[in-house]
Amino acid sequence: MADWTDQLPQAARDYIEGHRLDEVECIISDLPGIARGKAVPASKFAKQAYFHLPDSIFYQTITGDWGEAAGEDGFIERDMILKPDFSTASAAPWTGDWTLQVIHDAYDRDGDPIPFSPRNVLKRVVQLYKDKGWKPVVAPEMEFFLVARNVDPAKGIEPMMGRSGRPAAARQAYSMTAVDEFGPVIDDIYDFAEAQGFEIDGITQEGGAGQLEINLRHGDPVKLADEVFYFKRLIREAALRHNCFATFMAKPIEDEPGSAMHIHHSIIDMETGKNLFSGPQGGETDAFYNFIAGLQLHLPAGLAVMAPYVNSYRRYVKDHAAPINLEWARDNRTTGIRVPLSGPDSRRVENRIAGMDCNPYLGIAVSLACGYLGLVNQDRPRRQFYGDAYEGDGDIPQVMGNALDLFDEADALHQVLGPEFARVYSIVKRAEYEEFLQVISPWEREHLLLNV
Template identity: 50%
Template sequence: MSPKKTTLKPARNVPASTKTPPDPGSLRGVANWKEAAQWLRARGIEDIECITPDLAGVPRGKMMPSSKFTSNTSLALPSAIYRHTISGEYPEETESFRYEPRDSDLKLMPDLSTLSVVPWETDPTAQVICDIVDSDGGEVPYTPRNVLKRIMSLYHDRGWKPIVAPEIEFYLVAKNDDPDYPLHPPKGRSGRSILGGQGYSIAGINEFDELIDDIYHFSEKQGLEIDTLIHEEGPAQLEINLRHGNPIELADQVFLFKRTIREAALKHDIYATFMAKPMQGQPGSAMHIHQSVVNVETGRNVFSNADGSASKEFFHFIGGMQKFVPSAMAMLAPYVNSYRRLQPDMSCPVNNAWGYDNRTTAFRVPVSDPQARRVENRLPSSDANPYLALAASLASGLLGIMKEIEPTAPTEDSANEGSIDLPRGLLEAVALMEDEPAFEEVFGKQFIGLYAGVKRGEFETFMQVISPWEREFLLLNV
């Protein structure tokens, strides 16, 4: 990979206008290979981690000396890493889920705009997020970053760019090496485990001052910007809000933030978990997504008319969310555990309703001025792959605009008092995803088949486990 090597370039069909040009002097990102070599030398970087998200959002890749990174070195991974379950197993083939016959290599293509240090490593180490291409340099359509880029290109074809702002909830839990043992909150600086009901409590945040300082420190070193941090309702449940921006860049940030928060927690001998429902009887963890759309040429918010009123695109976007998000839940709630979060009276919407400043609805329209008019999707759980969650949410809204789908009337009161309007489990969600013909238009047939196969494989693995509930109520009673 010499600075002149021409095969290392961003994946195709990614409009230049969707990327923010990196600042060579910043903590995060460089523009070319010459600057990359200078950046690495200036920081004394010894090793570099070339990482990419798999279907679960788990970082996969290779580590190498920095001298090898800037030389003519080829980076490759087997295609099978996009066909195994979260437990590392490989599902049986079906008509739509197939393995690549030769398990051929896929190439890692570093996106130099993501280059940053790895601040928790003892040796000077850097990291870079990579795109995935085939042996001929073409896009691999089923990889998460490319799935999101495909949705971005659909917006760009209309002269638009989506803007997003994710909010990520997570729990801090005491270390636990026995998966049969229930999780519980860690002890804070007071020496006592924090209790629930601490929403927006500053004292709750202060219990973990040193850990939060490390999260901020690690984030700053990587050029990642946290907007706000709060304590949520659950015991030792925190939420980080990110500043709005380009969906690819924000998905990259969530991808790195998850890693950062886990590492900061481990430094303090506790776990950070993004499981959707880690503790029985406590609220689940969400990844709320705020979304708007901007006209590339004018900079105007597409959701607002010139007089400040809501546009037809705004209402069609909501109509699309209402129609298509329930069929996209396998990407927004990707595990068996995710559906334990979707329960009434657990601070989570279980509907496909929308409303103005109504947190009981799945799709909330916050109070804002016309230029900031946006739709918040409150359904995704924090265990979701951020690239796929953003792709699913943005695609649903865009399909609504493309098909001019009218929404229902906004909900004025609580929307959580009726029946649950969403799939109640993973298999139902996967079937809904496969049965929606519009999804092949936006996600591609290959991705749908591959993703559905992996999710069914994960469900079958789950079904092999006997739960405490079964031992408690079936052992001596049936």
């Protein structure tokens, strides 16, 4: 085992030092962002260079149904070859024994990357940047709710009970007292993150009841997507230890703000090491404006990926902390595209559209893809917005069906993300959407049963 453990990150080596490693979880993200894979004894993992899973894991909807996306050969569940990326090895500190997780990459029998594997989609987009001499840098922000245990889907979601014995209160943004209410859960989140080698930039209370935000330090897009993928599981496990649930639904509670995954972007010129968004005198460059224009032009078509469920669209409500349009402004949180306060070296563009329910690999990939198209086409953005953007009109799709229509027509975006990914994603999401349309909601029964 010394062969492969020598390749592990320092945090993983520190975690197992002095202990007998019991198990390795070989995992990969499916389209929703759920970890799929196998748990194998450590002794067996030491002897295997890869393992197999059927490609059908990428055709499955969030409900466990299937989209007819298998292609001309039909639904034969062809085996993929999954190879470990040892740089992703990380502790699973909530387990009862000494366990590591390792993210794997998916290949076909010819050694080519599976084009609809989310991590491969993001790698494809990052490589397009590198081919131009650019190195993309991102910093995601993760919003989520800690809620009371809910085992009855017919029952509304309620805030969790805090340390004080009172339910979490809303409208307490940035309150340290509110953060203290979740102290035991947050302590476990910190402990798990430290064991996994993740650096948290900060935890704050957001505006919703039991809503928290975790900021991650900026870095490589694939590495940061791996961390968000890991963090979702880590946070859920920490919550379960304290008799509550962590949810990453975009809009879990009525009349409360939704949860976003804001994505900060900057681009490094690989030749000079300088921020592409800042000129020699510190001013904003054409590339800075091109990137913003790409977001404005292409995010409507990419919304079906960054807002992947019917619930996602309940977040885009005027005056409820989520943008309703793609205006851009400096230091203005009402717009969909924000330029935060910063010096020239750290000048960046924040996409405030993506929901926390999106697959982090795909959400970051689409955001970068939109900016990439703006850069290569040298597009120009609309004029900077001043004032409250909620007073303007919305210019993003309001329902999943419309978002999917725009996605299906977005040939330029498909070429960046990969046409085969676009084909599979659309089929799976339409199957999911059509399944939802068969469900009759309590609202319909209450207001339509005897009144229409």
